[in-house]
Amino acid sequence: MKKIGVRIVLVFLILLGISCHSLKNSKKSFDTKQNEIYIDSMVNNALEKEFFPGAQIVVGSKDSVFILKNYGYHDYSKKELVKTDDVYDLASMSKVLGATLVAMHLVGEDKINLEDKLGDVVSIYKNTAIADLTLFELLTHTTGLKSGIVFYQSLLSTSDGLPLLSSQKSENYPDLFDNMYVNKNIVYDSNYLSFEPKDNYVQVYKNMWLNPEFYKTGYEKIAVANTNPRGKYLYSDLNLILVQQMMETKTGKKLDQLANEIYSELVISKIGYNPLKWTSEQKVIPTEIDNFFRKDTIKGYVHDEAAAILGGVSGNAGLFANAQSISVICQMLLNKGKYHGKQILKAKVVREFTNSPLTKKGIYRGLGFDKRKPDEFYKKNDFGHTGFTGTFFFLNPNNNRFLIILTNRVNPTRTNRLMYKDDFCPKIWKQINE
Numbered sequence: 001m002k003k004i005g006v007r008i009v010l011v012f013l014i015l016l017g018i019s020c021h022s023l024k025n026s027k028k029s030f031d032t033k034q035n036e037i038y039i040d041s042m043v044n045n046a047l048e049k050e051f052f053p054g055a056q057i058v059v060g061s062k063d064s065v066f067i068l069k070n071y072g073y074h075d076y077s078k079k080e081l082v083k084t085d086d087v088y089d090l091a092s093m094s095k096v097l098g099a100t101l102v103a104m105h106l107v108g109e110d111k112i113n114l115e116d117k118l119g120d121v122v123s124i125y126k127n128t129a130i131a132d133l134t135l136f137e138l139l140t141h142t143t144g145l146k147s148g149i150v151f152y153q154s155l156l157s158t159s160d161g162l163p164l165l166s167s168q169k170s171e172n173y174p175d176l177f178d179n180m181y182v183n184k185n186i187v188y189d190s191n192y193l194s195f196e197p198k199d200n201y202v203q204v205y206k207n208m209w210l211n212p213e214f215y216k217t218g219y220e221k222i223a224v225a226n227t228n229p230r231g232k233y234l235y236s237d238l239n240l241i242l243v244q245q246m247m248e249t250k251t252g253k254k255l256d257q258l259a260n261e262i263y264s265e266l267v268i269s270k271i272g273y274n275p276l277k278w279t280s281e282q283k284v285i286p287t288e289i290d291n292f293f294r295k296d297t298i299k300g301y302v303h304d305e306a307a308a309i310l311g312g313v314s315g316n317a318g319l320f321a322n323a324q325s326i327s328v329i330c331q332m333l334l335n336k337g338k339y340h341g342k343q344i345l346k347a348k349v350v351r352e353f354t355n356s357p358l359t360k361k362g363i364y365r366g367l368g369f370d371k372r373k374p375d376e377f378y379k380k381n382d383f384g385h386t387g388f389t390g391t392f393f394f395l396n397p398n399n400n401r402f403l404i405i406l407t408n409r410v411n412p413t414r415t416n417r418l419m420y421k422d423d424f425c426p427k428i429w430k431q432i433n434e
Contacts, residue, residue: 042427148236158185204311266332285299288412
């Protein structure tokens, strides 16, 4: 009897230990009120200091949305409040929410392979220096390609023979663009650009159409853009433009069509390329006042010039969305590719793309997805992406939380980097993971 009693006590202690261990390691519940107060304070401070004119923020988990809020206005005229249905230019978040998402689907369906070589798939690169680059290298930014090419500047010249840009303001250079001043005598190349519609021309802005013959010269430039050591990490817009070409060649479909098929499965409609085709101009948040190329406040058309040249549909940029639509994608990713009982992406593919396969080389990057070296803001398994226009989304698969922040910090100018200097997004990300 005594031995039985001792065994019962031991079993009880073991169970108690397991319970305590489980309690200690259970996911801490989300304090919605406390986090909302923190986010409100951060955003109100940012609006007061003009980090950006307005924002949409969503905080959620794999099966719940805790916070969905809109702040501020479309621009500093303060005429139009930000609403839930308004869409933001996502800039480089397009790399994952567009091209990478499509790549994940195609890999899962065995329609493309991570070891497929660029030259074997896209014939124009067959006998070039970049022919052997693999889809894996393109998605992990380890190709050695330079960070980007300003394709559009070869479409511009000046009637006075002076440079396009100057570091000094003067009578000939009156208007600011980024940190440079623009020559007032800009001339557009009429061989390639038209200010009225033409047969087979591609619309690149509301009053601007491009001769598709221009693309040949652009692709020739990409083919000789491998100026860095292959295998080393260098983030490049060119990589995702090439991913787009590989996927379009493999499937015979355009990137926007491939992406829309996934969005339709997720039943989200406030996301896509060329937003004026599926929402009103009033619901598109404006970005920069472009004094250089388009001579206008960019609204309803992509901010990124490379994506604009490609007709608004590009692997590197071009997506517009509201935060609510992105939250559905986040929940699908945290649920291992499943949403509302439907398997959108293969679980093993989600795992493969969001892990960091090159950490041993000191490269903190997923396939398409951004990852960060663990620090005070980011944990080892976090993944997501940011965008030049002032956009951010990250997911933590350990506690199944995500954060989406959409802003237009480039309005009226891209020189405004206050939100980055203040670590605005990382601070909120840290807070919701406390």
